[in-house]
Amino acid sequence: MTKEKFNIYELVTNKIIEKLEQGVVPWKKPWNSSNGPAVNWKTQTPYRGINVMLLEPGEYLTFKQAQEAGGKVKKGAQSEIVVFWKWIEKENEETGETEKIPFLKYYRVFNINQCEGIVSKRNEKIETYEHDPIEEVENIINGYINKPSLSWERTGAWYKPSIDLVNVPPLSDFPKAEEYAQTMFHELIHSSGHVSRLNRDEITGTHKFGSMDYSREELVAEIGGSMLAAVTGIDNVTFDNSASYIQNWLNVLKNDKKMIVKAGAQAQKAVDYILGVSYKESNK
Incomplete structure (x- = not known):
């Protein structure tokens, strides 16, 4: 594992630890709320896995996506991180055997509330539940x-x-x-x-x-x-x-x-x- 990738693990874990130290269990928070789940603003795709625990409900986009959409991130805005993680197969140069190694990278994103010129794409009312x-x-x-x-x-x-x-x-x-x-x-x-x-x-x-x-x-x-x-x-x-x-x-x-x-x-x-x-x- 490279030092860069190890630091991403540490960065993510430290954010979860910070929430726990505040008395918040991030994997047990109410994911359905009046603001809806955390989604990618451009695609309206919900974030998954660890990202659900890292982000509060809302719509998020990268600095570049905000620029491409004709908007801008407000000065002093605080970014959040989203993580892309999967297993990839790689051949071991010494043994010739195929090994599975974790591939991890992260992106910094901003809630659209921290942007100017970016309009929410949510048109539907947030779903509520009344069932057994x-x-x-x-x-x-x-x-x-x-x-x-x-x-x-x-x-x-x-x-x-x-x-x-x-x-x-x-x-x-x-x-x-x-x-x-x-x-x-x-x-x-x-x-x-x-x-x-x-x-x-x-x-x-x-x-x-x-x-x-x-x-x-x-x-x-x-x-x-x-x-x-x-x-x-x-x-x-x-x-x-x-x-x-x-x-x-x-x-x-x-x-x-x-x-x-x-x-x-x-x-x-x-x-x-x-x-x-x-x-x-x-x-x-």
């Missing part, structure tokens, strides 16, 4: 192709890759239906890593409790579960944002500056798989 959260959970489960077996025993919430089984306590055991939904989403994200699906090493490999790989998989499930909740419009007020929860993730992220970027990408891939959608990545 449990019905939405069922829709997700029913649409999950090649899904794991499900059970509702009162033995806790877990996913066992060895038997490809997700278990959550029955709905009646939860004080709020939203808590049941969030628990189910968390475990479904874990199941997406099974060898017959995305074959995620954090699920298919052997990793000790408390290890960095174990923590990364938990972060993938945290982020992915939150994304599914956002997709279905389920209220996130029941999410844990306690001091101990936040401190745990602060400790983990400070010890691995690459974890949040990779976990965000894996979580988005897991959500796409469960929802049965494909998406062509844009680098801006």
